[in-house]
Amino acid sequence: MSPDAGMRMKNSESSCSYTIGVISDTHGMMRQEALDALQGSDLILHAGDVGGQEILDALEAIAPVYAVRGNMDGGSYAQRLPKTQWVEVGDMTIYILHDLDKLDLVPKAAGISMVVSGHTHQWMENHRDGVHYLNPGSAGPRRFSRPVSLAIVHVDGDEIEIHPILLEP
Numbered sequence: 001m002s003p004d005a006g007m008r009m010k011n012s013e014s015s016c017s018y019t020i021g022v023i024s025d026t027h028g029m030m031r032q033e034a035l036d037a038l039q040g041s042d043l044i045l046h047a048g049d050v051g052g053q054e055i056l057d058a059l060e061a062i063a064p065v066y067a068v069r070g071n072m073d074g075g076s077y078a079q080r081l082p083k084t085q086w087v088e089v090g091d092m093t094i095y096i097l098h099d100l101d102k103l104d105l106v107p108k109a110a111g112i113s114m115v116v117s118g119h120t121h122q123w124m125e126n127h128r129d130g131v132h133y134l135n136p137g138s139a140g141p142r143r144f145s146r147p148v149s150l151a152i153v154h155v156d157g158d159e160i161e162i163h164p165i166l167l168e169p
Contacts, residue, residue: 018042018089021063022151024098024118025138027051027072030058033167034139034150038062041152045087047118048098051140053077070098070118091158100135107131114153114160121146125162132160139167 021041023034028051038044041063048070050056056077059065069081084104085096092113097103100117107115107129114132121138137149148168154161 016090016156018155020045020089020094020153020155021059022047022116022134022136022153023059023139024116024136024150025049025070025121025140025143026055027138027140028055029140030055031139031148031167035059035062037150037152037165037167043087043089045085045094045096045116047096047116047136048081049073049118049140050077050081066096068096068098089155092155092160100133113158123147123149123151123164125151125164132162134162136164142168 019041021038021044024047027049043063044059044065046065046067048068049072050067056065056067066085066087067081068085069078069083087094093111094114094116095112096116099119108131112131117135120135121143123137124135126133134151136151139150142148147166150165152163152165
């Protein structure tokens, strides 16, 4: 798949500060704690396994949503979701997909600043070869003994600060 797959959104106000809510693997369960944590987001990224249009509607009530289709997404709402999305925020480009193991490009070569994924239901944050990688974990039903979480990302120009948000003790 080419680097142009998915959707591009360019914000005309480059070098501004943004707050991005990052959520994944809701599987049809929207926790009030997640909605509360996402308040104040300028946009929300959902890394797949949404579980229903009502999840997207609840998130859209907070901020614009850029979502991708996960392996468990089906039905008419899911057919409208791309498998990948490109989102340009300020001076950075974010690439969203559900399963990081299916990454179909070289992020640094494609000019990507951050890769957002889901699928594993496990928080993961690292930085390699000049690219940030983030999996916010699962914000839906608890799976195994993994925490229920999402992330808030603060972007200022090309600077990124990632904050994990635990939704249950």
